Amino acid sequence: MNEHPALPVRMKGVRGEGATKWRVVPPDNMKLKVLTQNEVLMDADVDSVTLPGTLGEMTVLPHHAAMLATLKKGKIRYRVKGQLQMGAEIVGGFVEVHKDHVLVLTNLSAESTSQTPEANPSHH
Template identity: 30%
Template sequence: MIMADFNFELVSPERLLLSERVTEVVIPATEGEMTVMANHAPTMTTLKPGVVTVKTAGGKTERYVVFGGFADILPTGCTLLAESAVPADELDRSAIEKRVAAVKSQIDENSHSDEHLTRLEQFLSELTQLNEIVVAA
């Protein structure tokens, strides 16, 4: 069975990481992992820190680590606008640990609204889970 392909772009403020035809993309949406395929219903969602798995039209599987952002999904394509992203094989574990430390120090400042503190704690939890996934990989 031939899988329908669609345009996929992964963009971070630093660079365009990927722009090509793909058959499937698995994204770490805030509400849970989401698989995007051709003809997906139009959707916009936020991303949490996690791994994006891309199956290219050529049959390769590529993995990228994102640290939050947005996904804009259309029937003809999908664009991920990541706050920060790197190919999984280029990820430096200390980079995640630095982010964890930075979030912990923000939490320790105690100068946040309850809502902001809750968001920071959620982000810290997501980073910690991501660190466990990367260590296991």
């Protein structure tokens, strides 16, 4: 079963019955999970996430190519509905990007005090 809805799209330069085709429309957001050995720090739908990569800061957007990277000490920042949010400060770890999912495996240095309740289910 397809994960994303299909919407009609008018094909450029095509007339008649074949002018409208159905195309899968990917989501405009992605799932961000931040895990430590002991807990789930975040499990949220986000527009983008910026991570402290060992080769430099990286921003991941929806539909990003699959990748695996190492992380260094720094802050995770993300956007929800266009609004910048601060996640956790980490001491390093790994990030895996696959389809519209971003998984961060890390050791936590100190939680940011500006986490939103939606991003951290333990605050509900």
